[in-house]
Amino acid sequence: MSGKYKTPMLDELEKGPWPSFVTEIKKAAKKSDMAEDELGQLEKSYNTKRGYWKHGGIVGVLGYGGGVIGRYSSLPEEFPGVAHFHTVRVNQPSGFFYTTKALREICDIWDKYGSGLTNLHGSTGDLVLLGTKTENLEAVFAELSSRGWDLGGSGSAMRTPSCCVGMARCEWANIDTMDLCNELTQYYQDQLHRPAFPYKFKIKISGCACDCVAAIARADLSIIGTWKDSIQINQDEVRKYAEAGLDIQKEIVDMCPTQCMYYNPEDKTLKIADAECNRCMHCIAKMTKALRPGKEKGATLLVGSKAPIVVGSLLSWVIVPFMKLTPPYDDLKELIDKMIEWWDDNAKPRERIGELIEAKGMRAFLEAIGVPPMPQQVKEPRKDPFFFWAESDFKK
Amino acid sequence: MALPERKTDIGPPHYEQFLPPVIKKNYGKWLYHEVLSPGTMKHVAESGDEIYTVRVASPRLLSTDSIRDICEIADKYCDGYLRFTTRNNIEFLVSDKSKLDPLVKELKEKNYTIGGIGPRVSNIVHTQGWVHCHSACTDASGLVKSIMDELYEYFTEKELPNKVRLAVACCVNMCGAVHCSDIAIVAVHRKPPVVDDENVPKLCEIPTTVASCPTAAIRPNPKTKSIIINEERCMYCGNCFTVCPPISIHNPEEDGVAIVVGGKVSNLRSDPKFSKLAIPFFYNDPPRWPKVVQAVKNILETYAKHARKHERVGEWVERIGWERFFSLTGIEFTFQHIDDFTFARDTFRTSAAFKF
Ligand code: SF4
Ligand code: SF4
Ligand code: SF4
Ligand code: SF4
Numbered sequence: 001m002s003g004k005y006k007t008p009m010l011d012e013l014e015k016g017p018w019p020s021f022v023t024e025i026k027k028a029a030k031k032s033d034m035a036e037d038e039l040g041q042l043e044k045s046y047n048t049k050r051g052y053w054k055h056g057g058i059v060g061v062l063g064y065g066g067g068v069i070g071r072y073s074s075l076p077e078e079f080p081g082v083a084h085f086h087t088v089r090v091n092q093p094s095g096f097f098y099t100t101k102a103l104r105e106i107c108d109i110w111d112k113y114g115s116g117l118t119n120l121h122g123s124t125g126d127l128v129l130l131g132t133k134t135e136n137l138e139a140v141f142a143e144l145s146s147r148g149w150d151l152g153g154s155g156s157a158m159r160t161p162s163c164c165v166g167m168a169r170c171e172w173a174n175i176d177t178m179d180l181c182n183e184l185t186q187y188y189q190d191q192l193h194r195p196a197f198p199y200k201f202k203i204k205i206s207g208c209a210c211d212c213v214a215a216i217a218r219a220d221l222s223i224i225g226t227w228k229d230s231i232q233i234n235q236d237e238v239r240k241y242a243e244a245g246l247d248i249q250k251e252i253v254d255m256c257p258t259q260c261m262y263y264n265p266e267d268k269t270l271k272i273a274d275a276e277c278n279r280c281m282h283c284i285a286k287m288t289k290a291l292r293p294g295k296e297k298g299a300t301l302l303v304g305s306k307a308p309i310v311v312g313s314l315l316s317w318v319i320v321p322f323m324k325l326t327p328p329y330d331d332l333k334e335l336i337d338k339m340i341e342w343w344d345d346n347a348k349p350r351e352r353i354g355e356l357i358e359a360k361g362m363r364a365f366l367e368a369i370g371v372p373p374m375p376q377q378v379k380e381p382r383k384d385p386f387f388f389w390a391e392s393d394f395k396k
Numbered sequence: 397m398a399l400p401e402r403k404t405d406i407g408p409p410h411y412e413q414f415l416p417p418v419i420k421k422n423y424g425k426w427l428y429h430e431v432l433s434p435g436t437m438k439h440v441a442e443s444g445d446e447i448y449t450v451r452v453a454s455p456r457l458l459s460t461d462s463i464r465d466i467c468e469i470a471d472k473y474c475d476g477y478l479r480f481t482t483r484n485n486i487e488f489l490v491s492d493k494s495k496l497d498p499l500v501k502e503l504k505e506k507n508y509t510i511g512g513i514g515p516r517v518s519n520i521v522h523t524q525g526w527v528h529c530h531s532a533c534t535d536a537s538g539l540v541k542s543i544m545d546e547l548y549e550y551f552t553e554k555e556l557p558n559k560v561r562l563a564v565a566c567c568v569n570m571c572g573a574v575h576c577s578d579i580a581i582v583a584v585h586r587k588p589p590v591v592d593d594e595n596v597p598k599l600c601e602i603p604t605t606v607a608s609c610p611t612a613a614i615r616p617n618p619k620t621k622s623i624i625i626n627e628e629r630c631m632y633c634g635n636c637f638t639v640c641p642p643i644s645i646h647n648p649e650e651d652g653v654a655i656v657v658g659g660k661v662s663n664l665r666s667d668p669k670f671s672k673l674a675i676p677f678f679y680n681d682p683p684r685w686p687k688v689v690q691a692v693k694n695i696l697e698t699y700a701k702h703a704r705k706h707e708r709v710g711e712w713v714e715r716i717g718w719e720r721f722f723s724l725t726g727i728e729f730t731f732q733h734i735d736d737f738t739f740a741r742d743t744f745r746t747s748a749a750f751k752f
Binding site: 009010012013015016017018019020021022024025027028031035038042045046048049050051052053054055056061063064071085087091092093094095096097098099100101102103104107110111116117118119120121123124125130131138139141142143145146147148149150162164165167168169170171173176178182185186189190193209210211212213214215216217218251255256257279280281282285286288289307308309310311312313315348349350 | 399400401402403404405406407408409410411413414415419423424426427428429439447449453454455456457458459460461462463464466467468470471476477478479480481482484486508509521523525526527528529530531532533535537538540541542544545548565568569570571572573574575576604607608610633635638639641646648649651659661662663664665666668670680682683684705706737738739
């Protein structure tokens with residue numbers, strides 16, 4: 001069935017050394033009418049400079065309110081294969097680890113019931129199966145779930161949490177990101193599958209301030225590993241870095257944002273005034289054999305980041321500077337539950353938690369979740385002399 | 397044919413079953429890692445055990461056939477274990493050192509692109525575009541392909557002062573961390589939406605639609621039972637279109653893309669930052685958007701030439717000042733660069749010290 005469409009525009013995107021998504025669509029088109037019409041419709045978009053997808057309709061699997069994104073072509077007569085072209089979000093395993101056996105199983109299901117096209121992975125983290133018909137959804141779900149897979153979140157719900165590789169393969173992880181991610185995903189199954197929130201709620205977990213999953217920029221709750229005590233220094237390894245030609249003064253000490261490092265070129269030793277260190281990770285990332293995070297490990301919880309829709313982008317704000325995180329993470333779960341409850345009680349439809357905090361004030365949020373004011377929560381105290389006093393502030 | 401019995405709320409499979417034995421054994425006990433080449437690294441555990449990683453580029457949009465090809469390679473060299481990165485690269489996990497070179501050899505023979513580790517350009521985080529999203533006003537995959545073809549050697553080989561994170565979003569919803577990337581492309585509209593008065597009353601809730609507008613540009617129109625947009629207030633965000641499809645924001649002749657720069661999410665040396673506007677507009681120019689590609693390359697290479705070692709794009713710009721960024725890159729400064737939205741007053745200069 002291949003070759004139904006001439007695609008001179010898209011063919012241009014098969015040239016050049018970088019792997020081509022057009023080649024992928026063509027591969028799938030050899031086996032699937034859906035993928036073939038996707039190719040045809042995309043070529044049309046390239047000619048007219050516009051998309052041909054309608055707003056998602058409500059489709060899904062029985063008992064779930066999310067996990068499937070309805071997608072319909074606005075040109076179903078011209079491209080019947082994509083008249084329905086729904087996305088199935090499959091909840092990825094923590095850390096994006098797979099066995100070939102598991103991936104092949106998913107491929108088999110998708111060849112049978114879908115277009116054969118996927119995204120590994122979607123922006124939120126799900127393994128995205130791209131394009132199937134409404135009547136296939138139950139079958140896809142039965143095949144997937146009977147083999148141990150489940151759907152991710154969509155709509156006004158808990159979204160599929162995601163995390164960095166953490167302790168599985170990173171020496172800087174201060175928390176077990178993969179375990180925590182898995183725990184929270186399991187704990188919030190109901191909220192994930194049955195949208196009942198004012199809007200989406202995303203949780204992302206990074207094991208250190210390098211923040212490989214961009215938690216601080218795109219999660220309503222960003223959990224970022226850190227430590228409280230002193231950076232562990234191995235002076236032998238410091239000396240070896242120096243002998244290998246690393247300019248420790250220039251590349252490490254001079255670039256330390258808090259200027260808390262001291263290098264002695266004579267005996268090639270490094271000192272850190274740990275009380276001044278802000279745990280930015282620069283020195284550790286550049287001298288990984290010599291420097292390691294401290295031993296008193298935990299995480300910083302930050303809240304509120306989001307993309308610009310609607311009143312501008314936000315980065316997450318520090319709410320809890322340090323929290324020890326050990327399984328089964330009951331303190332954390334309780335705190336997240338409180339955050340969500342306050343948001344759920346107060347937010348307008350489509351209002352993210354960060355926007356609500358702006359609207360109601362940080363104090364209202366902190367009091368609702370029972371977190372005291374701490375200087376780590378702000379860049380600086382307020383500058384103008386207008387401030388509120390609550391009745392409770394007058395006691396004593 | 398009978399379907400197997402469905403299960404609900406089981407959550408994802410537990411990750412442990414997907415971990416190579418050497419990872420299971422040394423979980424949480426890794427000591428250090430070394431970058432061996434632009435696409436390979438070695439992690440060493442406290443026990444002395446090692447695991448090798450080979451990173452390979454992916455277009456993110458993968459056919460099942462290609463996934464099977466990848467699986468075949470992972471079976472041959474990695475005992476069937478592999479993973480993906482947040483930036484959509486494929487990582488082959490090699491436990492047996494003697495299999496590393498043969499793996500790299502086979503990947504090269506099969507034209508896989510190895511790289512993306514260290515101070516380089518990594519894979520571009522991107523969104524669905526015309527391939528699959530109703531909201532898209534450009535095609536993310538096409539832009540990514542065109543840009544990465546041009547920057548190819550910055551992925552496979554050439555070093556930069558530090559990592560450069562690129563991103564493409566096909567509308568201002570910005571799925572992905574576009575707003576905090578070193579260099580990013582975001583598709584934008586430039587004209588207020590057109591209202592289909594006949595269908596708005598049938599398909600939309602008027603109060604929700606009115607409330608959806610961040611600039612209060614929308615009010616109900618009692619006569620038509622539809623809505624009216626105050627075009628002077630509209631900043632083309634498309635939020636009304638999201639809640640009410642008959643309000644059409646798409647305008648193929650006037651939609652296009654902007655380039656923003658200087659964002660970061662890591663805390664290394666300096667705080668995470670938003671990206672800021674570098675170039676407000678390019679027309680969509682499929683299939684290869686040559687002007688956009690050249691503009692990205694110009695910014696990247698100006699950074700490469702002037703930044704100090706370890707400085708990210710945003711750190712470099714903050715050290716030299718934005719006025720220098722514009723003079724060094726030769727990018728024109730326009731009214732669009734001066735903020736007039738939520739945080740505008742924080743961006744006006746309040747110092748007499750600056751450069752010419
Ligand atoms: S965020 Fe930190 S702990 Fe996690 S993978 Fe990145 S560097 Fe490692
Ligand atoms: S972590 Fe950052 S602040 Fe702390 S010593 Fe290292 S470079 Fe300095
Ligand atoms: S950025 Fe916009 S157009 Fe692109 S996938 Fe996200 S919502 Fe759709
Ligand atoms: S595009 Fe945005 S600013 Fe313009 S009317 Fe719609 S919601 Fe308001």
